[in-house]
Amino acid sequence: MEAHGPLSDEGLVQMLTPAGERVEDERFSSFAAHLDADDLRAMWRDMVLVRAFDTEATSLQRQGQLGLWVPCLGQEAAQIGSGHALRPSDYVFPSYREHGVAFTRGVDLPEILRLFRGLQHGAWDPAAHGFHLYTLVIGAHSLHATGYAMAMDRDGLVATGDADRDGAVICYFGDGATSQGDVNESFTFASVNRAPIVFFVQNNQFAISEPTTCQSTVPIAQRGDGFGIPSVRVDGNDVIASYAVSQWALRRARAGEGPVLVEAFTYRMGAHTTSDDPTRYRTKADEQYWAERDPIARLEAHLVSLGELSDDFADGVRAEAKELGRRTRETVRSWGKPPLAEMFQHVYAEPHATVEAERAWFERYEASFADAEARA
Amino acid sequence: MEAHGPLSDEGLVQMLTPAGERVEDERFSSFAAHLDADDLRAMWRDMVLVRAFDTEATSLQRQGQLGLWVPCLGQEAAQIGSGHALRPSDYVFPSYREHGVAFTRGVDLPEILRLFRGLQHGAWDPAAHGFHLYTLVIGAHSLHATGYAMAMDRDGLVATGDADRDGAVICYFGDGATSQGDVNESFTFASVNRAPIVFFVQNNQFAISEPTTCQSTVPIAQRGDGFGIPSVRVDGNDVIASYAVSQWALRRARAGEGPVLVEAFTYRMGAHTTSDDPTRYRTKADEQYWAERDPIARLEAHLVSLGELSDDFADGVRAEAKELGRRTRETVRSWGKPPLAEMFQHVYAEPHATVEAERAWFERYEASFADAEARA
């Protein structure tokens, strides 16, 4: 770790040590002060369920049931922590790895797999969940998020005077994405429009095989300041700190105080995707180091030390996890091939002559096989 | 002026007050300490000549001799100051308004007008002057500059051990350009490659009609820090400070210490281009305020106060300026229409069948008129 580099732990907000010990943070503790044991158990449960789902999805991919899977293994605290700070009035722009956030927004996890089974490109109703579709072009969605936030502001949903009604946008992306022009343009647009948006960077230390040092020479959070966007670095394996910092950022944004950049420093414990082979670019020792900082184990240790994780509760959650795994398998296996006609649907909202002509040709063409079969 | 905004004068390095009084700067004075009266007179002369040329070009455009002109009026100190800090071993990537820098690189000023008369898109030999062609797509050249700097490093031209041999790149762009993705990507590439490059932003307070507040909420120089690039703001109407800060930045870069961002805070005294009408978006009072900060007048006042601007010298320069104006007029008027064949030249370095076929067709087609005329 370089002293001042993007992989240092300089200035990380932490409220839970890797051993699960609760520590205070001068600036941010107040934003987590109201969390009680029920809240923490709920977070633990969410993390456990998301991990079970994640594990199941990886194995479904191995079985050939999915074309690809993008695990969020190791990033659960950053995702569940920030997700718990969200309200229905907020709107989320995920990248493609935010299954944990999706869960907090009420997306039925197996539905996500429609995308990775190749049935369709978007798999849920964004408006119903306040959770936009995944975007695979790195960083492209950061501008949509910014525009959406500008529009929320126009629509009078920000700084309404009633803090419970105010809304904001949160936009997730990775350390690699911070190099993209689009992401930096978002910072400018958000800043000059004082848009109600939280840019939430999960710095999982890798963009596929490239370490964060390929993208920056300084901590990612520093980027915000250059655009006039207040920034903070948080231990992304600490669900309480992730929650607290997100609360701070979201409340600010909802109150009309403009954009914030949060860097959640975490670690991608698994492969980039099921197509990836991390042994080519990182060491076992590194993986071991981070395994000891597992976000779920950390909260678990904390709850246990408080005497707040009963066997009953834990067993219940584990059973739920198992059931989620089973349901995921069954759901995925139940999906048939989409109708061919879908190729021509929703290309445009209104009819387009080229699409109509090709659709008509294709229908005649398909029918000719049916005819031939009928004749045979 | 906002207290902390992009148009504040926060942190501006200044060595010459608007009244022409020499003041010291703790950090940067040493970089200008060696400037003697001859050096200052040379800078004054360059600024006067460039302005004369600029004025002539504007009037040539008014006379219909040029399609367009992009004046650098008011930005002479930033350009001549930084230009004088350059050495033959350095390489310049201008935007499209750096006629002053071009002059310091030995480009014969009238030649620039080939571009604005519509004869061709590039008007000088970049390698001969260490001065790349103008780039009209805002910000695009910042990446070329960065790549070029990376290549200089590879070529062993940086931190050679002999400070007189070291070279660096300087890349010019405007305040508006800082919003472009490409420019921000350059910062990342330059930073992680520790490229020997100075990004020199002339913040002339406008991108056509838009004030810098449309592009940033904080001083432009602050942008660099977010990428790990040391930055400095300088009074861009102060030729001595512009020189000193550029010296500092270039020496650092040449010595292999990586990129620097310089923001030269200045004012576009004229129109954006001859197609522009600044009365639509700024006040006479504003123009007046800045007219009183004219960079040439400022140095002139300083030289006069030192008793270092003799009438002889000044008259000599004014005669030179007049002669440059005359030569510019004559040169431009002497240019004929380029041969039609140029349309097909240099599209590719090697023959390309489509170009060859179209060229052949065009030649036959042109010949058919000649034939018809001959027959008539």
Place this chain on the structure above:
Amino acid sequence: MTATTMTLAGAINRGLRAAMERDPKVLLMGEDVGQLGGVFRVTDGLWKDFGPDRVMDTPLAESGIVGTAIGMAMRGYRPVVEIQFDGFIFPAYDQITTQLAKMHYRSRGLINLPVVIRVPFAGGIGAVEHHSESPEALFAHTAGLRLITPATPQDAFDGIQQAIASPDPVLFFEPKARYWDKGEVDDARVAAQLEGEHGAAGATAEMARARVAREGADVTLVAYGPTVRLALQSAEVAAAEGVSVEVVDLRSISPLDSATVVRSAKRTGRVVIVHEAPTSFGPGAELSARVTEQAFFHLHAPVLRVGGFHAPYPGSKLEHDYLPNLDRVLEAVDRVMTH
């Protein structure tokens, strides 16, 4: 009917104003579109009358402009983006082709993006590099986008309003050399259409239709936007030489109303296409291919194309030699007439 004479640029300005009055969700965005009224003054007066919240001077970043417009459209706004010049649309290319064009499909119809991108395009005005390009073929290949281009003030006035009303993203290519051409504009037609039974659907269908700008029997001459005037002039000259030329103004490039051209081609048996865009891999290629596919046995001669050369747009002193002109169009008409 209230017909008024106005320039093509003025007609777009009036059309924008009408759309903004009709629907408070219509916003203008771009570089210098506000106080300045755009470098061509197409948005002149709108900032003053509708305020900076509806006529937004944006940061200098095309990808950012289109990307944030997408986000605003997701909340029901109808952003009309100005790209200052044709040659500066490319930084936004990713947002346009991978995001704007595909979001409706990606969301299985849940998200509409009624974003209009106005692009002053094509050459002939003596400009410097990147200010005279015809990039329409680079967008027409991408499904999810509509491309229209007006050749007359009436079509400009109607088209911009139809484009704004359409639920699909529309690239609105404005032939900048024709900005100052004048024509009669009936401002009631499009209003009736938009307020009529079929509303936006009808408008979307209407803007996709080609127009027979002049009838003729011997050759079908196809043009759009900047070259329609040239095509009509060519037809005039050809008529004097005894050749009857039918001129089709495509108006829409995506969808391409090839049906109208094919119908004409079946009658004339000869087709010439003229556009400023480079010929090679240009818009005329698709039209040529379709006409040949659909009218092959009616054709007396191969479909010919007259366009820009496979070379960067040259310095303005050469642009009138680079661009299709009367002689080159007539040469092609002569060639098809030899069969």
Place this chain on the structure above:
Amino acid sequence: MTATTMTLAGAINRGLRAAMERDPKVLLMGEDVGQLGGVFRVTDGLWKDFGPDRVMDTPLAESGIVGTAIGMAMRGYRPVVEIQFDGFIFPAYDQITTQLAKMHYRSRGLINLPVVIRVPFAGGIGAVEHHSESPEALFAHTAGLRLITPATPQDAFDGIQQAIASPDPVLFFEPKARYWDKGEVDDARVAAQLEGEHGAAGATAEMARARVAREGADVTLVAYGPTVRLALQSAEVAAAEGVSVEVVDLRSISPLDSATVVRSAKRTGRVVIVHEAPTSFGPGAELSARVTEQAFFHLHAPVLRVGGFHAPYPGSKLEHDYLPNLDRVLEAVDRVMTH
């Protein structure tokens, strides 16, 4: 001659290695091209053998990669850029079309930019969105770029080296579904060419030539890159049905070697073009237009095109219905044969 059997991906890897050995100015740049060897392992082993200065893992920014490659090429380097997948080339679109393509012209020949952009492209591998696209028509329209695409390991091995040796910018489209196809590669041929009398000029000319991949008399079937194998299979099936199909592998899209196709068309009188790119405004449009222009009076039937539909590339479960397949090619062959 030393012929070795290798995959198409392996042939590119060997070609890159040979080029890097031949010329120390050759650099590889891209996302994950170093230690990982690229997501398709095309650059496998090169980082280890040539070091991180010649095989550079870049920041995640396509415009930045191409833009800095341009700057390095200005100092005599020959950067070979990898775009990780076809669908991610668009952020670099501006750098490619307004800078890379035009710098030679802008500088009146003073600056050469021998940059190669490798693009794994086209579909059929069961991938998610943006990983299966065929954007070649979006580049072929722009003068200043060369576009080539190999269909065989031999052409992959030769082509990458010719592209690197060429003084012009080259987009090298790699048909990713064919990466694992094996073939014989003679590694002496291209070396002799590059070291021979005409050197890079000869190589540039050579890579621009189409290849008759199978001779035939009744129909000319044109393909390139990913669809050449399909075309050969179709020819095989057609032969069994008594139709003699000539298969032309274009190899180069810019320039388009239409002369070879026209020659064949004049003999067969019937042409079918097959590519994965969407048909509408696709590469086949240009070829169809040229063949018709140049061989009209030899054609028995209109030129037909078989390509992707005017729709975003669908989810992978539908891709084999979206893509041209044997049935669709044979249907088109049947159709031209009815005339």
